[in-house]
Amino acid sequence: MSRETVRYDDAIVRKFLTATVVWGAIGMLVGLWCALQLAVPDLNIGPYFTFGRLRPLHTNAVIFAFAGNGMFAAIYYSSQRLLKTRALPTLSAIHFWGWQAIIAAAAITLPLGFTQAKEYAELEWPIDIAIAVVWVTFAVNFFAMLRNRREKHMYVALWFYIATIVTVAVLHIFNNLAIPAGLFKSYSIFAGVQDAFMQWWYGHNAVAFFLTTPFLGLMYYFLPKAAERPVFSYRLSILHFWSLVFIYIWAGPHHLHYTALPQWASTLGMIFSVMLWMPSWGGMINGLLTLRGAWHKVAEEPVLKFFVVAITFYGMSTFEGPMLSVKSVNALSHYTDWNIAHVHGGALGWVGFMVFGMIYWLIPRLYQAPLYSKKLASIHFWVATIGIVLYVVSMWAAGITQGLMWRAFDATGRLQYPDFLDTVTRLIPMYWVRALGGALYITGVLIGAYNIYKTWKARPATYEEPEIEVPPMIREAKAAVKQERVLERQAQPREHIHRRWEGMPMVFTVLTVVAVITASAFEIIPTFLIGDNVPKIASVKPYTPLELYGRDIYIKEGCYNCHSQMVRPFLDETVRYGQGGVPAEYSKPGEFIYDHPFQWGSKRTGPDLAREGGRRDELWHLRHMEEPRGTSPGSVMPAYPHLLEDRIPFDSLQSRVDAMAMLGVPYGKAILEDATVSAKQQAGELSAKLVTQGGPQGMEDRDIIALIAYLQRLGVDIRQAKGGTQ
């Protein structure tokens, strides 16, 4: 049989690696800025750099720019070698530059307030389309490598990459289905409960298939290489893969415990989350035991140090996750900083350390020069490890403190901390410790960046691109040996079925898709189609055009990053969010049928707003937005003085209303013909009310009026359903 040669494209790996470090540093610095904003509200520089606009920038940057580019570097390096073929250079280039353009677009549009208000899916529809195109380019490139492979068996890392590519595509498309109401404005086609369900099906699986499976693939490839021994148990890796792919996809509803989501879906999400513990720990054990007999190397090799701590954090996060998904734990932890601790254990510990372990292993090979300094790599490791510990412990403390303070009743049966601010100001010292932890982690990253730069400086004038002798392509070899194999099969026992799948990328991909789609369908289709899931409430009416625009401001400013709109059926919540001594009605599915997108939120840095309407007068809201600490001393909310200056774009209201009408929101004929009449009338009335309360004149065409109109509407309809008694 003739031998052929191939040259691996490492230039693309170098590009993605550089992007990982650069965007990682930027994304983390934005995170540090956000952390400091919570301790020092004056660091909110409006209108573009407030917490509500920067926090999505931080999360998108670290997920899609840092972890994303890191994942692509890993995939291009390992897949070419595992498959003994070269990635297609044109597609690689489109993938790389397209992805960087998307990140740049995110960095521009998010501070401008262009957002879909769905966590980790904030980017508006034109960018979503670009993401889909670039992702498909990546997929074509990857599957072309599979097709052109010269190694029959697909190693376990490749299965994890396949699962990532197909599942992320499915998640991205379904969660971002929206009706545009302008070039950078759209409304989710789903509403309320269903939108929430779709979002957290996406959100949790983004964690699963963007932040876990590719990095497990990375672990299964780079850890054996760094330890110079094969993975502990290949069999366990098979179980790990299939269990993870099958179970993860069900877990999303645990983000919605005690909300208006039907209980069966929430329980199902919880049970599968607890089940997830086993495959996750199977994977962790498989990783750690790969180092059996090589532990002495861990003390010497920074690469292995990073990997060991990363895998340990994977174990801790995948224990903590199932625990947080248990309803009774979730009742305490949800909406608190405990979740922030949880995600950062996973992001900084697992993903971050996996990426840096890989980078330190790769750079001498990619830059063809010895690592500049092993000592600096070790310093990076220790500084960052201390940083993670400070970060996570302080946020655990903050989360549990906040959760316990919210639910505390005193001996007389009254809320012990009725003023929400008491529970905010108590956390400030912990926010400082968190900022210190984050700063240490970033210091580590910058030390790493310096080490990489110095290594790169010592690179040769031209990189060697060794020619590798490889067997013929499998698809060509297949044709040649077809007859031979028929004879072989007759003579030998049947080849093991999983081995055969592993040699058949398309079949394998289809099976993965089936696992993912089946699980999704079992949860999603009933949630959408069983009528009883969302009983209608007669008094719940669509938002007026002015309120709709006010809601768009709420979304634009990213209010959902700190305020939930979901009163859970707990005594402390119904009492806290009640009015005039009467407990509030807890949130019902029927309240949200016109909410495109839903605004339930996931964190209460500030109080819940589901029952905000009518709690305070209009002037309080205006003063509060202008300077939050004027009305609420100790508040950490950004100031929004620009809302008193910016004018309502009345001519844009019609397209917003029309988009909602397309989604089935029943606006009457008058509003569909001219939405501005109604909006101007309502704005005029509210503005007059402001003046009678002693407020400024001339607010009838300002954004603040629309936002107040929206806030004053929240929870009003459900009170009418109860005859005004609730």
Next chain:
Amino acid sequence: MIRFSELVSALSPTQYAELALVLFVLVFVGVAFRHGGKRRATEHAEAAQLPLADDTGWVSKGARR
């Protein structure tokens, strides 16, 4: 003709959850059964060697400092 929503509503949410559980257990048992035996050990050992067999590029151990 029966509507899709009617078809879906014919099962209660609990039954969906039970069906899901059965499906999961079947898949798990299937995969475990396929890969549990000692028979596969050689194949698995070969597969596990794959990442170690591709070191063909520039390799440098140690560091300058």
